Amino acid sequence: xxxxxxxxxxxxxxxxxxxxxxxxxxxGSLEGIYPALIMANGARMEGIEAHVFFxxxxxxxxxxxxxxxxxVATVGNPGLHLPTLLGALPGMGKLVTHRMQAEMAKLDxxxxxxxxxxxxxxxxxxxxxxxxxxxxxLKREDFVDDLEAVLTVGExxxxxxGGQIIFT
Numbered sequence: 001x002x003x004x005x006x007x008x009x010x011x012x013x014x015x016x017x018x019x020x021x022x023x024x025x026x027x028g029s030l031e032g033i034y035p036a037l038i039m040a041n042g043a044r045m046e047g048i049e050a051h052v053f054f055x056x057x058x059x060x061x062x063x064x065x066x067x068x069x070x071x072v073a074t075v076g077n078p079g080l081h082l083p084t085l086l087g088a089l090p091g092m093g094k095l096v097t098h099r100m101q102a103e104m105a106k107l108d109x110x111x112x113x114x115x116x117x118x119x120x121x122x123x124x125x126x127x128x129x130x131x132x133x134x135x136x137x138l139k140r141e142d143f144v145d146d147l148e149a150v151l152t153v154g155e156x157x158x159x160x161x162g163g164q165i166i167f168t
Contacts, residue, residue: 020049022160024167028057028066029073030097030112034104036168037061037115044122051163052119053156055129058168059136062126062144067113071097113144120146125159127151 021043025036036052043050060066074080074087074096086092101111110118120126128143128150140150151159 018043018048018164020051020160020163022051022053022156022163022165024165025052025054025058025061026056027168028060028070030070030100031072031077031079032168033058033061033070033112034109034115036166037112037119038109039166039168040119040124041115041122044119044124049163050119050124051127051156051159052124053127053129053151053160055132059128059132059138059143061112062116062128062147063138063142064144065142067116067144068111070112072100116144117146120144127156127159129153129156 021039023036023040025033027033036058040050040052054062060070071093072080074082074093075084077087080087080096082092082096087096109115116126126144126147128138128147130150130152133139133150140147143150149155
C-alpha cells in the first residue's frame with residue numbers, strides 16, 4: 001500500500017503596497033545624490049508619498065551655491081574602475097562628471113537643480129537636517145525655496161512614520 005500526500009495550494013498573499021517612503025541623502029557626489037532623486041521621482045510617479053531628508057554633504061543638492069557644481073567622486077570610487085592615482089589627476093573629476101552628465105542627458109535625466117524643482121512640483125517633501133545645517137553654519141536662505149523645513153532627526157522620523165526608509 002502506498003500513501004500519496006496531496007499538496008494543497010497555499011493561498012497567495014498579495015504584497016502590501018508601499019504608500020510612503022523616506023529617503024536619506026548623505027553623500028554630496030553626483031552618484032550619491034542621483035539615486036535618491038530618481039527613487040523619489042519614481043515614487044511620486046507611482047503615487048507614493050515621498051519625504052527626502054538631506055544631511056551632511058547630501059545637502060549640497062539643495063544648497064543654492066553648490067547644487068550646480070556637484071561632481072562624481074573619482075578618488076577611491078571602485079565603481080568607476082579607475083585607478084586611484086588617475087582619479088586624483090587635476091581635472092579628472094570634471095571630465096568624468098561631464099561624461100556622466102552627457103550620458104544622463106541622453107536618458108532625459110535632468111540636472112540636479114531641475115530635478116529638485118521637478119520633485120517639489122510633484123509633491124515630494126524636501127527637508128534639511130538641522131544638525132548638519134548648524135554644523136556647516138548654513139541658514140534657511142542658503143537653500144532652495146522648495147525646501148519645506150529644517151528638521152531634527154526626531155522630527156523627520158515623525159514625518160517618515162509608517163514609510164520605508166531608504167539611505168543613499
